[in-house]
Amino acid sequence: MKSFEHWDQDISPKMLGYAIVSMTIAVGILTLPRIITQNTQVFDGIISLMAGGVIALFFTYISAKLASRFPKQTFCAYAEKIASKYIAIVLTVVFALFFMLVTAFEVRMLANIAAKYLFDETPEEVISLTFFLVVIYAVSGKHVAILRLNLMFLPIFFAVLFSLLILNIQYLDLNHFTPFFTSSWRELLRGTFYAAANMIGLSIILFYVSFMRTPKKAPKAALIGALITICVNMIIFFFVVGQLGPVVTRNVLYPTIEMAKETKVPGEFFARFDAVFFTAWIMAIFNTTTMSLHVSTLAIDSLFKKMQKFRTILILAPIIFYVSMLPIDIIQIGLITEWLMGIGALMGMGVPALLYVAAILRKVKGNA
Amino acid sequence: MHKRRRLVLCGMLLLFLTAGCWDRIDIEERGFVLGTAIDLSKNEEEEENIEAESPGKPKGKTRFILTNQMVIPGTIVEDNSGETYNVSASGDTLFECVREMAARTSQSPFYEHNKILILSEDVAKRGHIPSLLDVFLRDKEMKRSIQVLIAVGEARKALEVKPQNKEMPAMYINSVVNNAYKNLGMHPEVLVGDIHEYLLLDESFTLPRIMSDGDEIKMTGSAVFQGDAKRMIGFLSSEETEGLNIIKNQVEGGLFQVEIEGDLIVYEIKKLKTRISADVADPLRPKFHVTVLAQGNLGEKYAMIDPFDADVITNIEHKLEHEIERIVNSTTEKLQKDFETDAMGLGTLLKRNHYKVWKRLEGDWDRGEKYFTRCEIEVTARVQIERRGTIIKSHGALGDM
């Protein structure tokens, strides 16, 4: 029996924007200041962040343009139109694997950080499994619901983040920002790479635009979303470096949490703001994980016509969980991070760019 | 069918929720550590004991005594007062001390409410600060906002003070620092996180000094650390700390006393700003101009002068300017000649504003060639008296009526 759905299940441009912000705000928000300061001098990282942001924006635009060229078509379908069937299948599989890996990485990262800051004895496996079950519950729901969760959690996260920043204004030490321009070009470029690669989540555009009723509006929404993340990254970098100083930032694992640790709430209402910030961050990373798992199920479903979403999830989930538990310690996770960034840059930037150029050259267009 | 699947999922989640609670320690089972003091162990007998108990154990360079101040929860009354007890344990590392302590106290120590860390003079002078601070930065229970103090003599003596108002000693010490705006000779608070930065940058720095005499503590003066060796060089007295505070532009308040016409007047600082500019015409011998701008009030006057006479005021202002210059010069002298340590942040100033010059001096600033000791520091002060109080005279003098 068809139930009454007078609310349409399409993704609005606003939702796409929110999705992009939620997707790109993840582990990077905690580690990016460290990674950038490790590669550049003093405060010059902000240049790298800006340059990386511009690059990310450019490829966001290309991805959104590419996807909106083929309204209501899955990635697999339009990749087949542009290139060939086999290339389309290979690309889809790679995307699926990539997002599975991202999911595994986020799950493990969350468990790792939670074990560091909230728990002592609780095993990481248990922390990540509980979290992962919640993620699976979310993914097995309606796909609009996943995007609606972004609308709910992102404002909460931003509210906590900005209250953290406002509370920290008093600790800003302007001396931490000078001297300017002491990094070499090589250092800046490396920083730029990391800043751009931090936006690896952007390739969800390729999959989500197909749910939009008005794909024409996708590029603008995607650009705004990406721009918000870039700005947030820059603001956080500014505050973290301003408070901890570039040298300390370079030497603590999660500088943003350390910054929150030093925060004092007026009136001593809360003795530790970092726990509050951390719980809000769990919501942000939940969104990222949910969407990446969702996109990988979407990719796999687009390959097999008869697959049911829930069955796909049941197959994927144990694999992802197993993979997420493979690395032994933070060093191995770090290696995987580098790896992910590399593949992410290739998949999120290289592939859409190539496909877009090919689509223009071969004058392939969607039905609409 | 979907429903059943989701029920299974929910069930699994519930199972996990009820399966275990690894980290649950109820609040009354925790031993809240309020303050920590670290001393050097000089007990030879004890070392022999250790040798006998575990002969093959690797030995550290020195043995430390860790003293934790813990709260006795039942005694907490609403007005912040309560009883505490101090537990000491010795070990080659701090962790060993903590483990040793666990064998002696009923409650497991919990450090998230730790407010202060007091290091003894000896610990600081032997250069153990970097290694001791490691655990305070590494451990998740530790906050970067723990205050660090250097005690004259034994550090645990400071934790043994008995404040008149029955406050807990560590809380008492912690709140004394908040009076920095009233006393110029007090060094502002330095947190573990700050020291982390100094250590990473190899900068010289200063820490507040604490002196205790059983019932009370006094928190004036400061301890100077050399950035290269990372060890304490010596103490700056209360007055020299005043100079240091002025140079580092960290004055929140305080007073100057000057003599005029044979008696004293008190100048209460409302605002004191210091600007330093560097002249790097000779890169190996930079010149620093320290300009001090002070605004304040006439607080108390013993001398028989008319505060509403412009000439008198100008005179007082001149005297005050000389006083400030004297204080600052005595500090710079001590740091340049005696300690040969740049605890004033002049090197950082060069780094920020004259990066190229700094690159040449970096390795030989207050180490190596010690260019710091040779540089010239010129102090000029400008003082303004803004308010003179609500009365003209408090008492009459002979013949003045």
Next chain:
Amino acid sequence: MFFGWKKKNSRHLAKENDYPPNELLDTIEANIKQLNELMGTPIDFVSRYISIAGTDQKCGLVFLDDFCNKEIVNEHVIKCILSNEDKTIPSGKALLEYLKLKVIAVTKVEHAKNIDELFLSLLGGDTLLFVDGVKEALVLNTPSISEGRAIQEPVTEPLIRGPRDGFTESIRVNSMLIRNRVHDYNLRIETYNTGRRAKKKLMLFYINGIIHPELLKEVRRRLETLDIDDALESGIIEQWIEDSFLSPFPQVTSTERPDKVTAALLNGQFVILLDGTPFALIAPITITNTLHSPEDYYERWLTGTLLRLLRYGAAMLTVFLPAAYIALVSFHPGMIPSHLAFSMASTREGVPFPSMLEAILMETTMELLREAGVRLPKPIGQTIGIVGGLVIGEAAVAAGIVSPIMVIVVAITAISSFSLPYYGLAISFRVLRFSTMLAAGMFGLYGIILVFILICIHLANLQSFGIPYTAPIAPTFFGDWKEAVIRAPITMLGKRYKYLQPRDRQRLSKKRGN
């Protein structure tokens, strides 16, 4: 769809009626006898033969003794028939028409052929009139006027400021109360009979031209699937037509207040009244609706807005406060300000239970007290409050079973749950509270946040009659926030909720609307 609307195959009412005869007979005697026997010759079955004055024809009246208004039967039926002056009257079917048109002075007269229909009318207090030679009867509307309880102030939803009338158990009074408030010819009332045996009237109210037609279609579809013996209360209807019966959240609100119903109708929602209960159902609703009180609109806007914000806070406290206490005390004492932490530690000194057990113990006691207070007659109910609040609270602390802070936590939680305007929501929040407490007891803050996320996932998937339950927050309609989240000044509320997709969004005249 998970937790979805899944009542398949709408079985209709037609086939289950297994009384053997379905038709009337030819003669009056036979008809009356048949009816009487079918009902098992009850004591209040009154039948009466009257000959029509001046002729040799007669007719038979049947009614239930105390169910119908005998005055009307006497004055306007029997007297009229007895004082008929026409000498020549028709017979058979024409006689029925004649009686209806010229003799009987009752406002509403209908024809009926079906025995089922006849019984329905008879049991509703109508009088049946038979004549010879026709397989048909006249149904005379003669219901007794005694309507039970008078209109009183609603007990479960008192307001400081606002109308004092509430619904009663009579659907006629209730529909009159609604009609009285909405003098709009577009107000539509659709009547359904529910219950296979206890045939109860159910009325669907909506305003044509505001409500979305698709929504209306869906409601009708769901109401037609109703298939139960007896709808005891509107709660049963609610559970039958709601979208997801596994959800702890109510997807339909119930109210005793006609003013609330009126406001809902004008928003583009629909209202269902059931005979025999003072509780009207309003749907579709969203999570924000459940936290609104009509008083928000009656007070000035600043008060209304602040009260709403207060209520949101209360809702959060209801669900998360005991859990937060457990998490802070057992997992993160570092988050409590130092002095408070020390004094909490000293008050918990000697409490034998871990904080989770302590909290669950106290919360269960609280629920017990509440339940006992509801069940007991009013005068004794108050003593329960005193016994519970003072004696148990005080004594438990003195005996060292719980800590005083736990008592404060329980008290605040209880008070905030009572400050929620909709009782159904308050109950489900109480259920959720226990799950957050369990999670907090296992994982501390991390557990709480996971449960929060779980609740949010569920809410994001939930719909009330196709309207997302989390509207207008997600999907976002900022235009609706000024009415749904805060309560902007009346002059600014120019448009109806967008998320309900009303056909006519303009509430104020176009000039002011924004």
